[in-house]
Amino acid sequence: MNVADSKIVVSIMQENGYAVTQEIRQADIILINTCSVRENAERRIWNRLAALKKTKEKKPDLLVGIIGCMAERLKEKLLEDEAGVDLVVGPDAYRDLPHLISTALTGQKAVNVMLSREEMYGDISPVYQDTQKVSAFVTIMRGCNNRCSYCVVPFVRGIERSKDPEMILADVQRLSRLGFKEVTLIGQNVDSYRWGNRGRKSSLDFARLLDAVAASVPNLRIRFSTSHPKDMSDAVLHTMATHSNICKHIHLPVQSGSTRILKLMNRGYTREWYMDRISAIRSILSECSVTTDIIAGFCTETEKDHQDTLSLMKWTGFDFAYMFKYSERPGTKAASDLEDDVPEAVKGSRLNEIITLQNSLSVKSKSKDLNRVVEVLAERRSKRSEKDLFGRTSQNKVVVFPKGIHSIGDLVKVKINAHTAATLIGEAQE
Numbered sequence: 001m002n003v004a005d006s007k008i009v010v011s012i013m014q015e016n017g018y019a020v021t022q023e024i025r026q027a028d029i030i031l032i033n034t035c036s037v038r039e040n041a042e043r044r045i046w047n048r049l050a051a052l053k054k055t056k057e058k059k060p061d062l063l064v065g066i067i068g069c070m071a072e073r074l075k076e077k078l079l080e081d082e083a084g085v086d087l088v089v090g091p092d093a094y095r096d097l098p099h100l101i102s103t104a105l106t107g108q109k110a111v112n113v114m115l116s117r118e119e120m121y122g123d124i125s126p127v128y129q130d131t132q133k134v135s136a137f138v139t140i141m142r143g144c145n146n147r148c149s150y151c152v153v154p155f156v157r158g159i160e161r162s163k164d165p166e167m168i169l170a171d172v173q174r175l176s177r178l179g180f181k182e183v184t185l186i187g188q189n190v191d192s193y194r195w196g197n198r199g200r201k202s203s204l205d206f207a208r209l210l211d212a213v214a215a216s217v218p219n220l221r222i223r224f225s226t227s228h229p230k231d232m233s234d235a236v237l238h239t240m241a242t243h244s245n246i247c248k249h250i251h252l253p254v255q256s257g258s259t260r261i262l263k264l265m266n267r268g269y270t271r272e273w274y275m276d277r278i279s280a281i282r283s284i285l286s287e288c289s290v291t292t293d294i295i296a297g298f299c300t301e302t303e304k305d306h307q308d309t310l311s312l313m314k315w316t317g318f319d320f321a322y323m324f325k326y327s328e329r330p331g332t333k334a335a336s337d338l339e340d341d342v343p344e345a346v347k348g349s350r351l352n353e354i355i356t357l358q359n360s361l362s363v364k365s366k367s368k369d370l371n372r373v374v375e376v377l378a379e380r381r382s383k384r385s386e387k388d389l390f391g392r393t394s395q396n397k398v399v400v401f402p403k404g405i406h407s408i409g410d411l412v413k414v415k416i417n418a419h420t421a422a423t424l425i426g427e428a429q430e
């Protein structure tokens with residue numbers, strides 16, 4: 001989300017006569033797009049600000065802005081303790097940046113953290129800097145109306161709103177004309193996408209949007225993220241099955257395998273419901289990978305709850321997971337109503353067990369592709385070797401293979417010969 005938003009910010013700045021530099025020492029303004037989802041993300045920003053203070057001493061005119069979720073969460077507090085911040089701009093206020101910068105240039109502190117019911121930045125075309133344009137994000141909805149008790153997102157990104165489907169289709173077709181080969185439709189909860197009044201014939205839900213996007217650009221690969229287990233419908237799965245250009249990968253954050261913990265998290269589903277969604281994926285789509293997010297050590301989590309998470313991971317056989325220790329966020333329901341009572345050491349050891357198990361599941365997932373021929377979209381050169389290309393399969397598995405006659409942006413049939421826990425290694429078939 002922040003990667004996509006940063007491209008909107010660049011577009012707004014360029015429209016107003018600013019240019020991007022790759023060289024931080026040349027910058028007159030530094031905008032840091034931030035995340036608040038865990039305390040650690042914010043800590044890293046404070047460290048970055050401390051380092052920038054020295055740069056500022058040498059270059060007193062340098063403006064430093066905190067933008068995005070941390071700006072929204074901390075507001076004026078970011079200006080208080082001599083951190084060297086001149087501008088604070090929330091995720092719905094980026095259009096105001098040029099005006100805020102003018103204010104900051106006069107030596108005043110500038111803040112806009114207004115959230116909006118409508119802002120989609122639909123008319124602003126993101127600026128793609130990459131010389132090789134292969135894969136792009138298209139934001140289809142912003143904000144979140146769920147109230148997962150641990151999560152700060154609804155407070156910092158505001159209420160749910162969806163983008164006009166005509167604009168989404170125009171974005172996707174523009175990307176196709178620019179030569180992109182893949183788009184990822186993004187939103188906090190894509191299954192909540194809705195255009196028009198619910199129940200009306202003309203109203204569009206995510207399944208229908210996905211169908212329209214896939215049909216409009218048959219030569220582009222389509223991905224989407226993030227799905228919510230309580231809302232992911234069979235209709236979405238059937239749409240995926242209908243279109244060969246929709247990648248067969250679903251990111252479906254489970255968070256915990258314990259129904260008791262899921263209830264305390266206010267996730268709106270049980271362990272059994274999650275299993276039912278996985279069964280639906282397996283029966284409607286033959287070759288779909290499933291990845292997830294898991295939180296270890298949420299309030300009151302017992303060893304049994306933790307074992308429930310491990311057993312659900314095994315049962316599902318996740319292809320990949322993002323795994324975190326629970327981090328209490330001020331202002332959330334969990335922070336006010338529940339005690340963060342799992343000791344740090346226990347959180348750590350549970351997270352380690354989750355990571356160890358996922359590593360073995362990831363190896364298993366990769367080994368399924370051994371000796372198979374998979375279709376890979378070459379995204380870039382491999383970081384390890386100039387002679388290799390790096391790409392992904394439809395299932396979002398990373399593949400590295402010798403470049404041969406192929407170029408970035410090609411769809412290549414690759415025979416898989418080996419793998420690590422993270423990467424498939426193969427050679428092109430033609």
Ligand code: 5AD
Nearest residue numbers: 037150151253293294324325326327
């Ligand atoms: N502590 C730990 N992880 C969190 N996430 C969201 N809030 C928290 C928190 N307070 C994780 C969830 C979510 C992902 C984006 O971040 O797993 O799916």
Ligand code: SF4
Nearest residue numbers: 144146148151153188
């Ligand atoms: Fe946060 Fe839950 Fe919304 Fe995801 S669905 S952004 S975890 S509140």
